[in-house]
Amino acid sequence: MSDSATPSKATSSGIKPSKQQLRRQIRAARRELSAYRQRLASRRLCARLALCPEVKRARHIGLYWPMDGEIDPRPLLERFPHKCFYLPALPRAARTTMMFLHWPGTTPRYRNRYGIPEPVLGRSSAIRAERLDLVLLPLVAFDPSGARLGMGAGYYDRTFAFKQLRPGSGPDLVGVAHQLQCVDHLPVEPWDIPLTLVATDHRVYRSR
Ligand SMILES: Nc1nc2c(c(=O)[nH]1)N(C=O)[C@@H](CNc1ccc(C(=O)N[C@@H](CCC(=O)O)C(=O)O)cc1)CN2
Numbered sequence: 001m002s003d004s005a006t007p008s009k010a011t012s013s014g015i016k017p018s019k020q021q022l023r024r025q026i027r028a029a030r031r032e033l034s035a036y037r038q039r040l041a042s043r044r045l046c047a048r049l050a051l052c053p054e055v056k057r058a059r060h061i062g063l064y065w066p067m068d069g070e071i072d073p074r075p076l077l078e079r080f081p082h083k084c085f086y087l088p089a090l091p092r093a094a095r096t097t098m099m100f101l102h103w104p105g106t107t108p109r110y111r112n113r114y115g116i117p118e119p120v121l122g123r124s125s126a127i128r129a130e131r132l133d134l135v136l137l138p139l140v141a142f143d144p145s146g147a148r149l150g151m152g153a154g155y156y157d158r159t160f161a162f163k164q165l166r167p168g169s170g171p172d173l174v175g176v177a178h179q180l181q182c183v184d185h186l187p188v189e190p191w192d193i194p195l196t197l198v199a200t201d202h203r204v205y206r207s208r
C-alpha cells in the first residue's frame with residue numbers, strides 16, 4: 001500500500017483524474033482537516049524541516065502565508081530567530097515573476113488579489129528569487145519523485161524558470177505539504193521546476 005492518502009485512491013480505480021479534478025479533490029480534503037490536525041501537522045513538518053541540512057545552512061528563506069488548508073510553515077521562524085524570512089509578492093504585470101519581501105513574523109495588512117497577506121514593497125526590503133538560499137513552496141499535490149502540482153497559475157514555475165537554464169543555481173526548492181497530498185504519479189510538464197525535496201508532516205522525500 002502506498003502511504004499517499006484518499007485522493008490518490010481515485011487513480012487505483014484505473015480512471016485517471018484530470019489535473020483540475022485532482023486539484024479539487026485534494027484541496028477539499030486539505031480544507032477538511034480540523035484546526036487540531038492542522039496545528040499538529042505544522043509542528044511535525046517544522047520539526048522535520050529543522051533537521052534538514054538544506055534548511056540548517058540556509059540564511060535567507062522564502063516561505064508562504066498558508067491558505068485553503070495548506071500546511072503552515074510559519075513556526076519555522078520561531079525555531080530560527082537568526083535567519084531572514086521572506087514572503088512572495090505577486091507580480092504587478094501578468095506573466096512575470098514574483099519578488100520576495102522581508103517578513104518579520106507579524107501579519108501583513110495588505111492582501112493580494114487572492115486574499116493572501118503580503119508585505120508591502122517600499123516598507124519591507126525585497127530580495128530577488130535568485131538570491132534566496134532556500135524556498136518552501138506550497139503545492140496542491142506531489143509525487144515521490146518530487147513532481148509538483150500547484151494552484152495552476154504558474155507563479156512558482158515562472159519565478160524559478162532560471163534554474164532550468166542554470167542548473168544548480170539559485171535556492172534549494174523544498175515542497176511542503178500534508179501527507180494526504182501525496183499521489184502515486186504526476187505528469188511532468190516541460191516548464192515544471194524540479195524540487196530538491198518534499199517534506200510532509202510524516203516524512204521527507206529526496207529526489208536528487
Ligand atoms: N499560500 C500560498 N501563497 C501563494 C501561492 C499558493 O499556492 N499558496 N501561489 C502559488 O502559485 C501564488 C498565488 N497563486 C494562487 C493561484 C490561485 C489561487 C486561487 O485561489 N484561485 C482560485 C480562483 C480565483 C480566481 O480565479 O480569481 C481557485 O482556484 O479557487 C490562489 C493563489 C503565490 N502565493
Ligand SMILES: Nc1ncnc2c1ncn2[C@@H]1O[C@H](COP(=O)(O)OP(=O)(O)OP(=O)(O)O)[C@@H](O)[C@H]1O
Pocket residue numbers: 148149150151152153154155156157158161189191192
Ligand atoms: N517558465 C514559464 N514560462 C512561461 N509560462 C509558464 C512557465 N511556467 C509555467 N507557465 C505557464 O503557467 C501555466 C500554469 O502552469 P501549471 O499548471 O504548471 O502551474 P502550477 O505549478 O500548478 O501553479 P503555481 O506555480 O502557481 O502554484 C501553464 O499553462 C504555463 O503556460
